[in-house]
Structures are given as C-alpha cells and as structure tokens.
Amino acid sequence: MSALEKAYYSPVGRKVASKAGLHEPPRLRRGREWPQGRIVLAPLGASSLVADALALLGREHDAPVVDSGTDAPGYGDRIGALVVDALDVAAVTDLEALRAVLRPAARAVERAGRIVVVARPGGAGGGWEADAVARALDGINRTVGKELRGGATATLVYAHEGVAAADLVSTLGFVLQGRSAFVDGQAWHVRPAAVTADRLDEHPLDGRVCVVTGAARGIGAAIARTLAREGAAVLAVDIPAAGEALAAVANEIGGTALQLDITADDAGARIAAHVAARGARIHAMVHNAGITRDKMLVNTDADRWASVLDVNLAAEMRINAVLLDPAVEGGMADGGRIVGIASTSGLAGNKGQTNYAASKAGVAGLVAAMAPDLAHRRITVNAVAPGFIETEMTARIPFVQREVFRRVNSLSQGGQPVDVAETIAYLCEPASQGVTGQVIRVCGQNMVGA
Amino acid sequence: MVHTVVVVGGNRIPFAKAGGPYARASNHDMLTAALDGLVARAGLAGERIGEVAGGAVLKHPNDFNLTREAVLSSALAPETPACDLQQACATGLETTMYLANKIALGQLSSGIAAGVDSASDAPITVSDPLRRILLKASRARTPQQRIAAFAKVRPAHLAPQAPRVAEPRTGLSMGEHQAVTTARWDISREAQDELAAASHHKLAAAWERGFFDDLVTPYLGTTRDAVLRPDTSVEKLAALKPAFGGPEGTMTAGNSTPLSDGAAAVLLATEEWAAEHHLTPWARIVDAEVAAVDHPGGADLLLAPVGATGRLLARQGLTVDDIDLFEIHEAFASTVLATRKAWQDADYCASLGLDGPLGAFPDHKLNVTGSSLAAGHPFAATGARIVPTLAKLLHERGPGSRGLISICAAGGQGLVAILEAV
Numbered sequence: 001m002s003a004l005e006k007a008y009y010s011p012v013g014r015k016v017a018s019k020a021g022l023h024e025p026p027r028l029r030r031g032r033e034w035p036q037g038r039i040v041l042a043p044l045g046a047s048s049l050v051a052d053a054l055a056l057l058g059r060e061h062d063a064p065v066v067d068s069g070t071d072a073p074g075y076g077d078r079i080g081a082l083v084v085d086a087l088d089v090a091a092v093t094d095l096e097a098l099r100a101v102l103r104p105a106a107r108a109v110e111r112a113g114r115i116v117v118v119a120r121p122g123g124a125g126g127g128w129e130a131d132a133v134a135r136a137l138d139g140i141n142r143t144v145g146k147e148l149r150g151g152a153t154a155t156l157v158y159a160h161e162g163v164a165a166a167d168l169v170s171t172l173g174f175v176l177q178g179r180s181a182f183v184d185g186q187a188w189h190v191r192p193a194a195v196t197a198d199r200l201d202e203h204p205l206d207g208r209v210c211v212v213t214g215a216a217r218g219i220g221a222a223i224a225r226t227l228a229r230e231g232a233a234v235l236a237v238d239i240p241a242a243g244e245a246l247a248a249v250a251n252e253i254g255g256t257a258l259q260l261d262i263t264a265d266d267a268g269a270r271i272a273a274h275v276a277a278r279g280a281r282i283h284a285m286v287h288n289a290g291i292t293r294d295k296m297l298v299n300t301d302a303d304r305w306a307s308v309l310d311v312n313l314a315a316e317m318r319i320n321a322v323l324l325d326p327a328v329e330g331g332m333a334d335g336g337r338i339v340g341i342a343s344t345s346g347l348a349g350n351k352g353q354t355n356y357a358a359s360k361a362g363v364a365g366l367v368a369a370m371a372p373d374l375a376h377r378r379i380t381v382n383a384v385a386p387g388f389i390e391t392e393m394t395a396r397i398p399f400v401q402r403e404v405f406r407r408v409n410s411l412s413q414g415g416q417p418v419d420v421a422e423t424i425a426y427l428c429e430p431a432s433q434g435v436t437g438q439v440i441r442v443c444g445q446n447m448v449g450a
Numbered sequence: 451m452v453h454t455v456v457v458v459g460g461n462r463i464p465f466a467k468a469g470g471p472y473a474r475a476s477n478h479d480m481l482t483a484a485l486d487g488l489v490a491r492a493g494l495a496g497e498r499i500g501e502v503a504g505g506a507v508l509k510h511p512n513d514f515n516l517t518r519e520a521v522l523s524s525a526l527a528p529e530t531p532a533c534d535l536q537q538a539c540a541t542g543l544e545t546t547m548y549l550a551n552k553i554a555l556g557q558l559s560s561g562i563a564a565g566v567d568s569a570s571d572a573p574i575t576v577s578d579p580l581r582r583i584l585l586k587a588s589r590a591r592t593p594q595q596r597i598a599a600f601a602k603v604r605p606a607h608l609a610p611q612a613p614r615v616a617e618p619r620t621g622l623s624m625g626e627h628q629a630v631t632t633a634r635w636d637i638s639r640e641a642q643d644e645l646a647a648a649s650h651h652k653l654a655a656a657w658e659r660g661f662f663d664d665l666v667t668p669y670l671g672t673t674r675d676a677v678l679r680p681d682t683s684v685e686k687l688a689a690l691k692p693a694f695g696g697p698e699g700t701m702t703a704g705n706s707t708p709l710s711d712g713a714a715a716v717l718l719a720t721e722e723w724a725a726e727h728h729l730t731p732w733a734r735i736v737d738a739e740v741a742a743v744d745h746p747g748g749a750d751l752l753l754a755p756v757g758a759t760g761r762l763l764a765r766q767g768l769t770v771d772d773i774d775l776f777e778i779h780e781a782f783a784s785t786v787l788a789t790r791k792a793w794q795d796a797d798y799c800a801s802l803g804l805d806g807p808l809g810a811f812p813d814h815k816l817n818v819t820g821s822s823l824a825a826g827h828p829f830a831a832t833g834a835r836i837v838p839t840l841a842k843l844l845h846e847r848g849p850g851s852r853g854l855i856s857i858c859a860a861g862g863q864g865l866v867a868i869l870e871a872v
Contacts, residue, residue, distance in 0.1 A: 236490075240660070243667040244483070247490035251525035256493035259663045278728035 005399040025406075025413035026151035029112035029178035030422075032202065035080025037110045039176070040064045042101040045088020050118050052165035053172050054083065057200050065104040075108035081176055082109060086119040086137065087159060090130040095140075102144065111150035116175050117141060118168070121158035121189055134158070138187050145185030145445045146410050153184035153411075153445075162192035163434060170431035173200040179426060182387075182419035184410050185445035193434035204429040206231035209280045211271055213262050214289030216242035218391040219341075221249045222417035223286055226425045228253035235274060237262070238289070262289050262315040268322025276330030284337040284428040285323060287316040290359070292393075294352045305355050312359030316340060317366065324374070335378040337428045340367055341420075342385040342439050348448045360385070364439045371437030380436035382427045387443025390414040409444035455550040456731035456872060458724045460838020461488035462714035463669035465826030466676035468569035472711040475670060477506045477513060481520040481566040484713035484831075487667030488562065492717055492729055495525040500558030502532040503545040504715075506566050507829035509536070510573040517564065538860035539781065541565045542714060542833025543738075543867060549718050550735040559723040563716045563837070565830030569709035580607035617860065619746045624860065625706055625782065627751040629695030632784040634750065635791050639700035642783035643687040646705040646823045649780060653820025654680035661819060665838055677708060677826035705783035710826035714834035721872075731872045732841035733853070737766055738867035745862025752785045755856040755864030756792045760804035762866050768852070770809040773868075775843055775853040777836045780822040785858060818843060833857055837869070844871035 041061040082105035122134035141156035214220035215236035234255035250257035293304040346360025370381040504517035518532040537544040542565030549561030587599035692699035741758035743749035793808035851871040
C-alpha cells in the first residue's frame, strides 16, 4: 500500500475525502438475501405474469403508491423493491403510468433495494411505436440506475412473447436477491423455455459437473466456490504453475483439480476425459481463464497480440468444439450451459488493450453466434462482462487510478469477485433456460462500455 | 482372499536442493502439501482414507507422529489414521508395500503411501553429555541440585550435533562407500557422466511434454524440480572435480544426487474403491522383495537390491526380458551402472545364491523420465516419487506392461518391486 493510499484510508484522510465529495461507498446486499422492506408490484396493464412469478418465488407484494400529479405522495417508510409489470406498455402515452409509479418509489426504495421493470422487447412485430417504447424503457432503466442512491439498482427484463411465470423465476429471484449486487442499469432478455421450476431452488446445481478454468485465484476461485455452494461438483482447472493455489481451492470446495494449459491442443479432450472418468457429462463450462498483455497499439507486437487472442478467445473455441461433439464422452450435456467472460474493456474499448478488447468483444460476438445454433440441444451460451472488480490483478493498478476506476460507476465502488460469480451461477441454473446469447455486465453501471 | 492393489494416482511437490526454495519448510509442511495436492487431484477432500503411511529419514524428535499430524493439517477427513515408517532411502517404497499388503489382505480398501525429507531443516541435537546434564537438571527437586547439575557443563558439550549422511558402523559417507563399489566394478567417469546427463535430459523432456501435470503440484512458488538442469551435457559434467574416492575418484557432484528437500505421495486402492471414486487405475502392485547385504562385512553397500531382484523375478516366474521399464534409483550414477553390471555377472549372482545372472536390458528401458540425479533425492520421498511415475508410464504403454523398481538404502539394504499396467 502506497503512502498516499495509507493516508487516504486513515480516519483523517477519510474525513477530508468525504468533505471533498468522495463519500464512503454504500454497502451492497449480497448472497441470497431478499430486500428488507416490502416488495411493491405495479402492474401497468392486464398482465399478471410478474405477479405469478412473484407467487412462485413465494414473495408477498403490496400495491404501489401512484403519483396523481398534484403533490408527490410518499410511501411513509422504505420499500425493498418496486417491480413493474410493463408487459402491456406499448404506446408513448403508456409511459406516464410508469413515471407515476417510479417517482414515489425512487424516493422510498431502501439501501441496496431494487427497481425492476419487466417489459416486452422491441422487434417483436408490435410496430414502430412499440419498438420505440421498448427502447425508451432502456433509457429510463439506465437513468433510474444512475439516480438511485445507497447501493440500490435498476434492472430491465425483456420478457418475450410466450414467456411463462416459471421462465422468469430464476431471473427475478437473481435480480431481487443480493446476488445481483453489482449488476446495475442492465437490460437482458428472457425467452420462453418451458421451465418447469415452481419455486426458487437454493441448490440448483446439485450433483451437476461444472468446469471452471482459471480457478486458482481471483474471479475464477470465486466462481468455483459459488458454483459449489449451489451444489455443483466443480472441476477446477488452471495452468500447472498455479497448481498449489488450485489445489487449495479444489479442497476447500470438495471439488477436483486439473492442472492444464487451456491452450494445449488436447485441452478439451483432457477435460472431457476427466469428466468421463466420473461417468458424467458437463452441465456448465465456464471459460474464465484469461490474460492481459497491455501495451499501447504502437508497442503491440505479434506475440502480445497472439497470446491474448489465443488464451482469451481461440482456446475457448477449440475446447467448445471438442466438448460440443455429442460423440465425446464427458462432453457437454444437452441442457448444459456455456459461459464466457467478456469485459467492459471489450465492449467500450480501452487504451492499451487492443488485444484484450479484441478477445473480450470476440467473446461477446461468440456467445451471440453460438446461442441460436445450440438452442435445439437446450444448451445456453452467455457471457458476463465484469467492470472494475477487486482482485489481485486490479490491486496492482496504481492507487489514484484504481480509486478513479472504482468511483466511475453508479455504485461508487469496485465489485467483488463473488459478484461476477453470482451472475455466472444464475446463468448456469437449469431454470435460466430462457436466457441465452446474452452479455450481462457486472460493473455497477460503469460509465464506460455502455 | 487376496485383493488386487492398484496405483490410482500420485502427487509430489517439485524437489529442490537443500537450502533452496524450501529452506524454511518443515517435513510437516511439505508432507501436508504433497497430501493436499493428491487430495485435490483425486477429489478426496473430506474423505476418510483407510490409512496413510509416511516417513522421513531426517526427523525431528517433535515429529514423532509426523504423518498423522500432516493428515490432520491436510484436507483429508480427520478420521483418517496414519503411521510413520522408515527404511532409509527405501522408505517411500516401503510405505507403498506396507499399505499394498494391507489392501491385498482386505484390511484396507484405500491408502496413501508417502515420504518426505528435508535436508535443509535437518534436526540439530545436543551432545550426549549435555543431554544427560539437561535431563538431570530437569529432574532436580531443589535449586541447589539444579545448579549442581549445570555446573558439570563443559564448553565441548555445547557443540551442536548435526545428523551425518554416514554409515554408523564405518563412519564413511554413502559417497565414500559407493566410491569403493565404483572402483571395484570398474565404472568409468564417462559412463557416469553420460548417465547423469541423460537423466537430466529425460526428466526435462518429460516436463516439456506435460507428463508431470498430473503428478506434481507446485509448492512455495517452485513449479518444476529445482535440481533439474535441462542444458547440462557430458562436456559440462566432465569439468567437475571428484567429490568422492580421492583425487583419482570418478564420482562428482554432477553424477551424485544432491541433498534435497521434497515430499511425495501415492494413492493405492482396491479396484472396487477406485471405481467407486471414479479414478482410473494405472497399474497393479505385483510383488516386492526386500534384501540386505553383509555390511560392513565387505559387500557393496548399495547393491543389496540385486539379490532382491533375482529372488523376486524367480518367484514371479519372470526374467529381465519380461520387464518393459526399469526404474533404478540413481543414488549415484555409478550405483545404477554397477547394479546393471552385477545383474550380468554370473559369479556375483551365484554368490547371492541366485540360479544365474539376471541378464542385461537395453538402455531405452531405463529411467525413461529421468531419476534422482535430475529430480533430486529427498531420501524418504524417492520411492513415492517413482511408484506413480512408473505406474503412469506403464498405463500409457497399455495393459500388461511391466515395470521394476530397484531402490538401494543405507545399512546395505534394498527394496525391489514389480508393477503391471491394468
């Protein structure tokens, strides 16, 4: 820790920083914790889909306070979350109803509370206005995310035509619980998937084999731990040189360790062989392993270019090719999950990271391309895009720069590795069948990469 | 009923020269690391294993229960029992056979055989007179008695006693003993240096092809055997000065194993246990034989395995030609060379009561992934390094492949075992 950093974190330093506007960041709610206050449901039309989903989640809900236009009414106390069923919102004039429930809630929502809007996506044949409105909701959601304080977040869920309440259970559960702590201002899609779950499962991965690469430390170790907590039998993979830390993670979670360079030609085959020896197939393949070789473009040589693209993108594609071959024993199970790691650097571009941005944006493109092709096997393919996450790697960024990176998002702090892991675990749930081809940012609504 | 005993995995930490990266690690630390790496690889966290048998040659008095304490520090279930065994450099193979025998008899269905040694953290003791004075003082009932006891301390008593790698009956170091054997069997300097260089090159090649990815777990930042010199050559080794056998000696620091730190473990089980735990058996333990020679009556200190090999092969109805791979522990390059000569020497074999010479085998069957000269030799760990290495090599060759392990040990002893791929 630098002298400057020590001074900053001293009692005096904190006071000075606070006076200068750098307040102590809000404490986020994490894990399977529900909002403390009541959940308010605001149906803006005849749809009862969200009410049905909340019933499956076993959550009671109250009626909303509606802004009548005279003076701003209040809830009187804090509310835990506002969930808006906006599935019938299709005209510009319908948006007023949304404003009328958002306004009182924006003031009342508790620390680390939630505002969730469930709406129809554009492009579904509803006409020009419906598409414009669908996009308008995205603008509203992003702005609500930026205006909410105290660690509260906003999420927009696009539920496609045909989505049943059970298809929404895992998504609404994730968004309302603390597991989505660092997911803010995001919108993603849920498609009809004939999910049969009639409640939120606490151990949705029970007995399922999940493979995590780069599992020895940082985000990968958190993914392994989180998937194990959800009941998975985790195969923790990392390069042989990281074997000591890898073994510690595997033993901690009762998983198995496989020392393997994912760029090796036989990497996919060795993963499959390991799983086949256990008489199983893979439920989830989490491609977390990645490297950075940062240099400004003027200093980026072919080696830096190739190694980053190979580890972060090409190796993943080679391994997928092996595991997706139905003839390979120990390969992907039908109904399985593939999760890649993109990055806000990839989505927005980042100085000094052409190679990294190429690989991570490539991951986003890859999951979008794979998802429709694997739909017939019920294999979903998604990615998460972490923003600034507190890891050993980011701890090496110089202090002032690091503090700036932490602050430039709606939650005024860096995320924890577990925040990325929770999002991945949500995507891996069997009940998340309707979520595929998506990139979910875990970035606290970072200003960069929107 | 006799059960088939299979080797289903192994793990060691990279070996290192004494005073190197593990200088501050204890036997307990290294053995725990070796066990934890094995547990992680096999997915055994929290499992109760039938028994863990381990040992160390250089052992602190406080480590009287070394293996059990390491088990308690490891990720294994605390209900896993353990015992300590020691048979000098054969310890790691002897713990393997101890557990294999129990498994064969049906007393256990699983076991972990292990060995560890730290030449860095060797125990230092006090002189015998000082020890007697300290014990007397501790038994004193009055301050006067205590003062009287301490008054007998003389400066000479205070010199610490480091353990010596020397034979108690001759006072000669192992290298000096082997120098006698080297000369007696007329082993040339060139042959020794060639064998040493080959050991380094073969071990380096095995590392390069990822052979050790599922046999070794890094420790304290060391990811490969720190003794290994991939770029060594016969020419470089030829430049070294003799270390044993006087100025005319042929044994150098390059063709002798260095004092080393390290730990290794082998997972043994019945075939049923292996299947239940989704582990692939590599090889079965066929048989073993232990032997000793007339030491210090003039026999070659490190050639005891020759007699054991002859009797073991005869008992199994096998000849040298039936063995696909040989793992002859490289205590010194000349030990391996003298062993191979002795196998072919009709008179020597007859003197051991064997029916005839054991015969020769081609070089390409010997220590195919290198051995102790390149990997290092933490005494008790070496057997537990070789067993899984050979088992995996045999598994790669396919069912029915046979391998023989020959390990010489202090006191004129030796232990030999046969493995067969399943």
